[in-house]
Structure formats: structure tokens, C-alpha cells
Amino acid sequence: MKSPVRLLRSIRTKAAALFVAVASCAALATAAAPAHADTQICEQYGTTVIQGQYVVQNNRWGTSAEQCVNVTANGFDVTRAEGSVPTNGAPKSYPSVFNGCHYTNCSPGTKLPAQLSTISSAPSSVSYRYVDNAVYDAAYDIWLDPTPRTDGVNRTEIMIWFNRVGPVQPVGSQTGTATVAGRSWEVWTGNNGGNDVISFVAPSAIASWSFDVMDFVDATVARGMAQNSWYLTSVQAGFEPWQGGAGLGLGSFSSSVELGGGSGGPVEPEEPEEPAExxxxxxxxxxxxxxxxxxxxxxxxxxxxxxxxxxxxxxxxxxxxxxxxxxxxxxxxxxxxxxxxxxxxxxxxxxxxxxxxxxxxxxxxxxxxxxxxxxxxxxxxxx
Structure with a gap:
């Protein structure tokens, strides 16, 4: 007999379909709402809140060159992205939007951090606008830690590369391939000197997608890079530019966390997994x-x-x-x-x-x- 956690996780496909339908209705409601005044952010670590629940951050951490983002009702556009850094090192910034906690800044009303064993699903949706005259990746970040921390660097970073342009690659090296959430991915693993990183790289660009974050968390746990006793602290979507980046845009973002994976009572053991290769x-x-x-x-x-x-x-x-x-x-x-x-x-x-x-x-x-x-x-x- 399956545990409550596995039974809840097994209905994610139906939940995701319902989530997409609700999101479509929400989009219609948003279209009818009053116009939203855009916000310009050029401060190095400047932030603002959108939709009353997500934080947009300029997050220019790897360069002193100017970067600005124009924050809209549902996302942001990179309007200025000066400077460049070597493509064999870290990117120059990560303009992004997040649900959860990032260096003590927690998004309004977030349920994160939350222990993985208590999360039944974490549906999310994102859409990107790409350019060809820059070197960058479009990355969705998922952060995990053994403690419910709201500050500093977490133990494990999961990256989903929706797109990459130019001679850049994830941290570490490619260690295999995998099918996660119905798509095929290259899998890269490594350590950047501060935390472990596992990256799922799309073989071709994905412009928009609705998925369950927990599918990637489960794949990471199965590879021994996290445990179900750990915590999901934040999910983030944005761009990592090495050169240029003006014109990149995130059209929309949504993220929710559904709790109820653990009942507090006795739980039957999980069905055994196949041994790892x-x-x-x-x-x-x-x-x-x-x-x-x-x-x-x-x-x-x-x-x-x-x-x-x-x-x-x-x-x-x-x-x-x-x-x-x-x-x-x-x-x-x-x-x-x-x-x-x-x-x-x-x-x-x-x-x-x-x-x-x-x-x-x-x-x-x-x-x-x-x-x-x-x-x-x-x-x-x-x-």
C-alpha cells in the first residue's frame, strides 16, 4: 500500500491540469483589472513586490556595471544590462522573481520554508521572452537546505535551464540524462564552492511551461543530493547573463505550495525504488x-x-x-x-x-x- 505522500504525489498531473485552468481564469481577471504602473529598479539589490505575493529582484551581484529592470504587473523586462564577464566563470547577475525567502527577504504570505515531506505539490508557471544578441541562460532555481533557513546560501541548488545562448554551461559536468515532468533533460552536477548544484538542461528552448516543482525535487532526492527531511526555501525564475541582456523578459510567473504531505501519524514505508545506476x-x-x-x-x-x-x-x-x-x-x-x-x-x-x-x-x-x-x-x- 502506498503512503499518503506517494498517493498525493500520484495525482499531480490532475492537479497541474486544474492549476492551468485556474491560471487561465486568473489571466482573464487580470486583463480586466486596472492598469498597473511599472516600476524601474536600477539599484544593485533593489526589489519590489508584484501580484501582492512575489518579489522581483535586480540582483546584480557579479559586476559593477549598471543593470535596470522594468517591473510590470506580472513580470519584468531587462532594460539595461551593461558590462560582461568571462563565460567560463559565474554570470554577472540574476534578475528574477521569487516565492519564498532570499537572504532574509521573504515574499508576502509565502508558505516557505516548508519541509519536503509535508509538501503534496508545488505547481508553478512561467513564460520567457528571449533575445539573440546576448550570452545568458534562462533559469528556474529551486533551493533546498537541511534547515528552514531564510538567509544565506542553501545546501543544494536545483536549476532548470529553459534556454541558453552562447558558450555557457552549468556548474560541474554532465552526468546523465533524465525524463522529469514529462520532458527530457541533460543532467549536470557539480559544486560551485558554496553549494551543490544539479542542473536540468532543456535540449531546445522552452518559451513557457506549467509544471510541478516537486517533480524536480523528487529527482534530486533520488540522486542523493537532498533528503525528504530537508526544506524547500524558495523558487525563483529569471536570467543569468554573462554578456549583455537588455531585452530579456519574464512575461508571467506563478508559484504555490500545497501542504498536507505528512499527517503526523504512522506512515507506511515507501515502495522500494530501483537501485541507482x-x-x-x-x-x-x-x-x-x-x-x-x-x-x-x-x-x-x-x-x-x-x-x-x-x-x-x-x-x-x-x-x-x-x-x-x-x-x-x-x-x-x-x-x-x-x-x-x-x-x-x-x-x-x-x-x-x-x-x-x-x-x-x-x-x-x-x-x-x-x-x-x-x-x-x-x-x-x-x-
Missing amino acids: PGACRVSYTANSWAGGFTADVKVTNTGTTAVDGWALGFTLPAGQTVTQAWNATLTPSSGTVRAVNAAFNRRLEPGGSQSFGFQGAYSGTYAKATQFTLNGAVCTTA
């Missing part, structure tokens, strides 16, 4: 233990054909084990499901190449080795 990685874990303590030397090898630029190795420590110090990587948390993130000098894994790190720990009971290794969310084989 091994990724292009291999891990060697060599330990030396003594009464109450141990050291571990970990070597991760890229067995694929493309380089991994920025890595995070996830693994599970047995109960009773705690990390006390580490070298050549940053390990968090100190027990349970641990994530080791590369140092600045060893962030790149060439095809066939390896990087190593180590740590010292304490334990109680009987010593056992760590298990369940994943590289940027992809399951690794063990040597």
Missing part, C-alpha cells in the same frame, strides 16, 4: 582504527570521459562515528550523512584522474567503514 566515479577508502579512534584516507577517481570541475563526495558514517578533523577537504556535518567538499587546490578531477583527502574520527562500539559514496550526487563504485 553507478556513476562515472570510483572510491577507495582505507582506514586504520584503534580503540575509540580511527583515520581514513579517501581517494576518488573520475572514471568518466569529461572533467569534473568542483566535487563533493557524499558518504554515510556508521552510527557512533564522529569526524574530529580533516585535511584536503571540508567535511560537514561531523556524523551521519557526511559531505566532503574539495579544497581550492584539488577541485578538478580530470578523466581518469584522482584526488585524495583524509580525516580522523572517534567511534563507540565496533568500528566499521563508511558506505554509500556519491560524487556530486552520482553513485560511485568502491575499490
Whole structure:
């Protein structure tokens, strides 16, 4: 028998259809409403509220060059986008609209942060206007964290690339393909030095779409890059320009979060998933233990054909084990499901190449080795 969560998630298609119908009615009502006075934002982190529930942000974080957005009743247009940054690095900005919380700024009446296990669906709709005389991606961002945080950087960022123009690519490297929410995607995984990133890249431009955010969350959990005990903190839609960007526009945006995934009572176990396919990685874990303590030397090898630029190795420590110090990587948390993130000098894994790190720990009971290794969310084989 399926759990209440799975039963609720199984009716998303019908819910999405109803959502689209309601959205169409809302669009007719909006058309009949009084005219909305546009708002110009040129301040670096300037914001304003639209529809009484979403925040539009200029969010010019990667350049000192001027950027302005004209905020309409339902979206925004980029009217000025000066400057450029190298295409092999981070973009210069992320003009966008969001539902949820972003660096302590929470949208009016939002239900976020919300624990994933309590969300039955999160229907959303977005439409974009593209230009060809710029280098950019059109990205929908979904942010997840182990805590219900409303400030700072979250643990995992899910990106849905609706379009990309120019020589730009997501963080990390392509680690596979997937069908999510009825569409086919390239799947890229990596770490940008501050958080894990999984990107679903459309093979061709998508101008508008209505979908359920939880379909992408579920796909991320299945790849080991989040857990159902984590929190959805915000969803955002906008553009990441590297060069230019004037003329880009977001015509409409809607987002809601339906709670009720958890009843508070006993829940039957989920039906078992198919085991994950091994990724292009291999891990060697060599330990030396003594009464109450141990050291571990970990070597991760890229067995694929493309380089991994920025890595995070996830693994599970047995109960009773705690990390006390580490070298050549940053390990968090100190027990349970641990994530080791590369140092600045060893962030790149060439095809066939390896990087190593180590740590010292304490334990109680009987010593056992760590298990369940994943590289940027992809399951690794063990040597």
C-alpha cells in the first residue's frame, strides 16, 4: 500500500491540469483589472513586490556595471544590462522573481520554508521572452537546505535551464540524462564552492511551461543530493547573463505550495525504488582504527570521459562515528550523512584522474567503514 505522500504525489498531473485552468481564469481577471504602473529598479539589490505575493529582484551581484529592470504587473523586462564577464566563470547577475525567502527577504504570505515531506505539490508557471544578441541562460532555481533557513546560501541548488545562448554551461559536468515532468533533460552536477548544484538542461528552448516543482525535487532526492527531511526555501525564475541582456523578459510567473504531505501519524514505508545506476566515479577508502579512534584516507577517481570541475563526495558514517578533523577537504556535518567538499587546490578531477583527502574520527562500539559514496550526487563504485 502506498503512503499518503506517494498517493498525493500520484495525482499531480490532475492537479497541474486544474492549476492551468485556474491560471487561465486568473489571466482573464487580470486583463480586466486596472492598469498597473511599472516600476524601474536600477539599484544593485533593489526589489519590489508584484501580484501582492512575489518579489522581483535586480540582483546584480557579479559586476559593477549598471543593470535596470522594468517591473510590470506580472513580470519584468531587462532594460539595461551593461558590462560582461568571462563565460567560463559565474554570470554577472540574476534578475528574477521569487516565492519564498532570499537572504532574509521573504515574499508576502509565502508558505516557505516548508519541509519536503509535508509538501503534496508545488505547481508553478512561467513564460520567457528571449533575445539573440546576448550570452545568458534562462533559469528556474529551486533551493533546498537541511534547515528552514531564510538567509544565506542553501545546501543544494536545483536549476532548470529553459534556454541558453552562447558558450555557457552549468556548474560541474554532465552526468546523465533524465525524463522529469514529462520532458527530457541533460543532467549536470557539480559544486560551485558554496553549494551543490544539479542542473536540468532543456535540449531546445522552452518559451513557457506549467509544471510541478516537486517533480524536480523528487529527482534530486533520488540522486542523493537532498533528503525528504530537508526544506524547500524558495523558487525563483529569471536570467543569468554573462554578456549583455537588455531585452530579456519574464512575461508571467506563478508559484504555490500545497501542504498536507505528512499527517503526523504512522506512515507506511515507501515502495522500494530501483537501485541507482553507478556513476562515472570510483572510491577507495582505507582506514586504520584503534580503540575509540580511527583515520581514513579517501581517494576518488573520475572514471568518466569529461572533467569534473568542483566535487563533493557524499558518504554515510556508521552510527557512533564522529569526524574530529580533516585535511584536503571540508567535511560537514561531523556524523551521519557526511559531505566532503574539495579544497581550492584539488577541485578538478580530470578523466581518469584522482584526488585524495583524509580525516580522523572517534567511534563507540565496533568500528566499521563508511558506505554509500556519491560524487556530486552520482553513485560511485568502491575499490
